[in-house]
Amino acid sequence: MTGYLLGIDAGTTSFKTALYTDEGAAVHMVKEEYVLLTQKAGWVEYRAEDYWTLLCRLIKKLLAESGIPPEKILALAVSSQGETLICLDESGKPLMNAICWLDNRSEKEADRIRAHFGKKVIYEKSGQADVTATWPATKILWLKEKMPEVFEKTAHYLLLEDYLIYRLTGCYVCEENLWASSLLYDINKDCWWPEMLHYLDITAEQLPDRKGCGQPAGMVSALASGQTGLSPDTLVVTGALDQTCGSIGAGKIFPGEVTETTGSCLAVSAAVDRFVPYCEERPITCQNHAVKGRYTILLWSQTAGMVLKWYAGCFFSKEFREGENIYRLIDREAEEAAAGSEGLVMLPHLSGASNPEYNSMARGVFYGMTLGHERKHFSRAILEAVAYMLRRNIEQIEGIGENVSGIYSMGGGAESDIWCRIKADVTRKRVETVQVKECACLGAAILAGVGAGIFSDIDSAxxxxxxxGKLFVPTEENRAVYDRSFGAYIDLYNALVPVFRKYGD
Structure with missing residues (x-):
C-alpha cells in the first residue's frame, strides 16, 4: 500500500499543508494567509488558539481536496517560523496571545542580556551573532518585569512548532534546531543553558522535552483526530526551522552548497561541518543543523522582495488596474536597462539593515540619478541592490574560509530569470533555481519520513x-561594471552611516 507524508509550513503570515508520496512526489497543497495583530507600536501577536484552528481547517481541506484516506498518511512534521513564543498554564491553556518573532517590545531587555553575558558568550552558546528583541529569552525577561501575572502562571514555554505538536499529540516536545535562536539552548553542549535559565528565573521543567530533528514525538491523539480528520495511527515527527526545512526540501544541505531565498526578505543558508569560531569584526549566525554534527550559517536582510512589492505598489498602479503582471513587467523593463543601471545605485534598507550592517536606523536610498534615467533603470537598480546584498553575504561566508561552490535560488525571486542572471553576474557564482516550489513543506515531509523509518536518514532522503532547475552562469562582460557598482554600494552605505545615526527615529 502506498503511503503518504504530510508537510506543514507554519509561516509568519500563512500556513501551508502539503501531501507527498513516500517517494517525495508532490500530491496536493493548500494554503491560507492570516493577519497578525499589531494594536500597539512594536507589538506583533497572534491568538495561539487561532494557529490551531487554522491548521485544523487546512488539514481538513487538504484531505477533502486530495481524496487521500487519512489512514494512508503515515507521518507528518512541521516546518516552523522561528522564535514565536507561546505561554501555557498547567492545564495547557494559553495565558495570552502568542508573541510573534517580529515583535520588538523587548529591545531594552535584549540590551540587558547582551550587557550581562557579552556577545562572545552569547555566540558560543547559541551561535547567534547578536542579541535582538526577536529572541524568546528577551521576551521572557520582559514578561517577568512587565506582566508578572503571566510569568508566574506559565508552566510551559513553547515555540510555535512545539505548540502544534502539543495540540496534535498532547506531548510537550521540541527539537533542537528551532530552539537555537531562543538563547535558552546550548547548541554545542546539547543542553539547556543553565546560566541563562537562572538569569531569567525559569526552570528546565518549564521547557519541552528536546529531541533531534526527524524524531518521533507521538501519535495523533483521539482529540486531535476528531478536530483535524487525521488518523490516530499517523505519527507526528519533529520538524525544523523553516529555513532549515527549505534547504532540506531543496536538497542542498551539504558543505559547499549555499541556498538563497528571495522572498519578502533575503535569507542565505550554508551548511558547514564545523562550528565557526567567534569573530568580533565579522559577526555571523552559525547554529546547529537538522543533521547532527553539522551547522548552518544563516544570514538575512529584512527587505528584498518587499522592496519590489513596495515599488510595484507605488509606481505601477495603472498597469495593475489594467491587469498587467506587474513583476513580469518590471523584469522586462530591467532587461532593457544596461548592467549597472547607468550609475544608479540603490540601498534597499526600507526597514533597517540586518546582516552584516545590523543598523536599524538604515534607510532606503537611490543614488546617482540623472536626467537620463528612466523607470527601467530604477527597476533594474532594485534587482541589482538585492544581488549586492547577496554578494556581501557570500563574501562573508568565504571570508571565514568556507567554499561556496554554487548558489541555489528559492522563493519568488527564483521565478525571475533576469534577477537570477543579475545575481550570477554580481556574485560571480553559478546560480541554479530549485525545481521544488514548496521547499519547506517538502523538507518537513522528508523529516516525517525519516521519523517514520521510510528514509534511513536525512542525507539519503x-x-x-x-x-x-535552471542554471545561470556568470558572464565576464558584466564583471567590471558590477565590481564598480558593488563598490559604490558599499561606499554609499558607509558614507551615510552618520546621516542614518543623526536623523534616525
Missing part, C-alpha cells in the same frame, strides 16, 4: 528526492 535528500539525495533521493532532489532534482535540478
Amino acid at each position: 535528500v539525495r533521493k528526492v532532489s532534482g535540478r
Whole structure:
C-alpha cells in the first residue's frame, strides 16, 4: 500500500499543508494567509488558539481536496517560523496571545542580556551573532518585569512548532534546531543553558522535552483526530526551522552548497561541518543543523522582495488596474536597462539593515540619478541592490574560509530569470533555481519520513528526492561594471552611516 507524508509550513503570515508520496512526489497543497495583530507600536501577536484552528481547517481541506484516506498518511512534521513564543498554564491553556518573532517590545531587555553575558558568550552558546528583541529569552525577561501575572502562571514555554505538536499529540516536545535562536539552548553542549535559565528565573521543567530533528514525538491523539480528520495511527515527527526545512526540501544541505531565498526578505543558508569560531569584526549566525554534527550559517536582510512589492505598489498602479503582471513587467523593463543601471545605485534598507550592517536606523536610498534615467533603470537598480546584498553575504561566508561552490535560488525571486542572471553576474557564482516550489513543506515531509523509518536518514532522503532547475552562469562582460557598482554600494552605505545615526527615529 502506498503511503503518504504530510508537510506543514507554519509561516509568519500563512500556513501551508502539503501531501507527498513516500517517494517525495508532490500530491496536493493548500494554503491560507492570516493577519497578525499589531494594536500597539512594536507589538506583533497572534491568538495561539487561532494557529490551531487554522491548521485544523487546512488539514481538513487538504484531505477533502486530495481524496487521500487519512489512514494512508503515515507521518507528518512541521516546518516552523522561528522564535514565536507561546505561554501555557498547567492545564495547557494559553495565558495570552502568542508573541510573534517580529515583535520588538523587548529591545531594552535584549540590551540587558547582551550587557550581562557579552556577545562572545552569547555566540558560543547559541551561535547567534547578536542579541535582538526577536529572541524568546528577551521576551521572557520582559514578561517577568512587565506582566508578572503571566510569568508566574506559565508552566510551559513553547515555540510555535512545539505548540502544534502539543495540540496534535498532547506531548510537550521540541527539537533542537528551532530552539537555537531562543538563547535558552546550548547548541554545542546539547543542553539547556543553565546560566541563562537562572538569569531569567525559569526552570528546565518549564521547557519541552528536546529531541533531534526527524524524531518521533507521538501519535495523533483521539482529540486531535476528531478536530483535524487525521488518523490516530499517523505519527507526528519533529520538524525544523523553516529555513532549515527549505534547504532540506531543496536538497542542498551539504558543505559547499549555499541556498538563497528571495522572498519578502533575503535569507542565505550554508551548511558547514564545523562550528565557526567567534569573530568580533565579522559577526555571523552559525547554529546547529537538522543533521547532527553539522551547522548552518544563516544570514538575512529584512527587505528584498518587499522592496519590489513596495515599488510595484507605488509606481505601477495603472498597469495593475489594467491587469498587467506587474513583476513580469518590471523584469522586462530591467532587461532593457544596461548592467549597472547607468550609475544608479540603490540601498534597499526600507526597514533597517540586518546582516552584516545590523543598523536599524538604515534607510532606503537611490543614488546617482540623472536626467537620463528612466523607470527601467530604477527597476533594474532594485534587482541589482538585492544581488549586492547577496554578494556581501557570500563574501562573508568565504571570508571565514568556507567554499561556496554554487548558489541555489528559492522563493519568488527564483521565478525571475533576469534577477537570477543579475545575481550570477554580481556574485560571480553559478546560480541554479530549485525545481521544488514548496521547499519547506517538502523538507518537513522528508523529516516525517525519516521519523517514520521510510528514509534511513536525512542525507539519503535528500539525495533521493532532489532534482535540478535552471542554471545561470556568470558572464565576464558584466564583471567590471558590477565590481564598480558593488563598490559604490558599499561606499554609499558607509558614507551615510552618520546621516542614518543623526536623523534616525
